[in-house]
Amino acid sequence: MLDWLYYYPPLSSGVLLKRYKRFFADIQLSTGEVVTAHCPNTGPMTGICTPGSPVQVSYSDNPSRKLAYTWEMIQVSDNEPTWVGVNTALPNRVIKLALEKFLFPQLGSYSQIRFEVPYGQDKKSRVDFLLSSSDAERPIYVEVKSTTWAQERLALFPDTETTRGQKHLRELMALIPQARAVMLYFINHGDCTSFAPGDSRDRVYGQLLREAIPLGLEVLPCRFEITPTGIRYLGLSELKF
Numbered sequence: 001m002l003d004w005l006y007y008y009p010p011l012s013s014g015v016l017l018k019r020y021k022r023f024f025a026d027i028q029l030s031t032g033e034v035v036t037a038h039c040p041n042t043g044p045m046t047g048i049c050t051p052g053s054p055v056q057v058s059y060s061d062n063p064s065r066k067l068a069y070t071w072e073m074i075q076v077s078d079n080e081p082t083w084v085g086v087n088t089a090l091p092n093r094v095i096k097l098a099l100e101k102f103l104f105p106q107l108g109s110y111s112q113i114r115f116e117v118p119y120g121q122d123k124k125s126r127v128d129f130l131l132s133s134s135d136a137e138r139p140i141y142v143e144v145k146s147t148t149w150a151q152e153r154l155a156l157f158p159d160t161e162t163t164r165g166q167k168h169l170r171e172l173m174a175l176i177p178q179a180r181a182v183m184l185y186f187i188n189h190g191d192c193t194s195f196a197p198g199d200s201r202d203r204v205y206g207q208l209l210r211e212a213i214p215l216g217l218e219v220l221p222c223r224f225e226i227t228p229t230g231i232r233y234l235g236l237s238e239l240k241f
Contacts, residue, residue: 004232005094005230006094006230006231007230008231010059011056011057011072011228012029012056012057013029013030013054013228014027014028014029014035014054014055016050016052016054016055017034018051019039019049022041023038024036024067025039025071027057029057035057035069036067036069037057037067037069037070038065038067040089041086041088041148043160044159046149046201047078047148047149047150047151047159048074048086048149050076053074054074054075055072055075056073057071057072070087071086072085072087073086073228074086078150078191080191082189082190083190083227084188084189085146085188085224085226085231088146091144091146091186091188092115092128094224094231095142095144096115096129098233099131100113104220106220106236109133109135110131110140111132111134112132113129114129114132116128120174125171129144139180141172141180141182143168143172143182144186145158145183146186146188147185147186147189147195147221149201150192153191153193154192154194154195154196154240155187155194155195155196155237156196156197157195157197158198158201158202158205159201160202161204161205162202165205166204166208168183172212173215173217176217180216180218181212182218182220183212184222185219186224187222187223187224187237188224189223190223190224190225190226192223193223193237194240195237195238195239196241197209
C-alpha cells in the first residue's frame with residue numbers, strides 16, 4: 001500500500017482546451033461536455049499549459065461557488081507521462097500533513113507547529129510554518145514554494161519574476177542565526193530528480209538564493225508524486241547551482 005499523504009476527492013478526466021484570464025480554464029470532460037473550471041494558480045504555468053493535454057478536475061456542489069469545477073492537475077510528457085499538480089492551494093495542506101508525520105528528518109525535532117505566523121520587517125509578512133520545541137535551541141521558520149516548471153528532470157523556481165519571493169528570501173536571511181530558516185520547494189513533478197533556481201525568469205531571485213545558503217538558509221527541494229488518487233512524498237531532489 002502506498003503511503004499517500006493526501007487523497008483527492010473523486011476526480012473527472014478531461015482535456016485542456018485553453019486557459020485564460022489566469023483563473024479560468026475551458027476543459028472538455030470525457031463525457032464530451034465542455035466546462036469552465038477554476039484555475040487555482042496565479043503564475044504563468046510555464047511548460048504545463050498545453051491545450052490538448054489530459055487533465056483532472058474536482059467538482060463541488062457548493063451553491064455559493066461561481067464555478068463548480070476546479071482544475072487539479074495536468075499530464076505532461078517531457079520524459080514520460082507525468083501528472084503535475086496545478087492547484088497552489090494544496091502544497092501547504094500537504095506539507096502540514098508531512099510535518100505532522102515528521103517526514104523531513106532534516107528539520108530535527110519539534111513539538112509545536114504553527115501556521116501563518118507574522119514575521120519580517122514590521123511583522124507584515126507571514127511565514128507558512130513555525131516549528132518549535134521547549135528543548136530546541138532555535139525556532140524553525142519554514143517557507144513553502146510550489147514548483148511546477150521543469151526542463152527534462154530539472155525542477156526550477158520561479159517561472160516568472162517574483163518580488164514577493166525575493167522579499168521572503170531577504171526576510172528569512174534576516175532571521176539567521178537567531179533562528180533556523182528553511183526554504184521548502186514543493187516539486188509537483190514526481191519525475192524531477194534535481195532542482196535549481198529559475199535564473200532565466202528571475203535573476204535577482206537566483207542571486208539571493210545563492211547568497212542566502214552560505215549564510216545558513218536551509219533548502220529542501222521536496223519531490224512529490226501527483227496522481228488522480230493522491231499525493232505522496234518521494235524524497236529530496238539534488239540541488240543544482
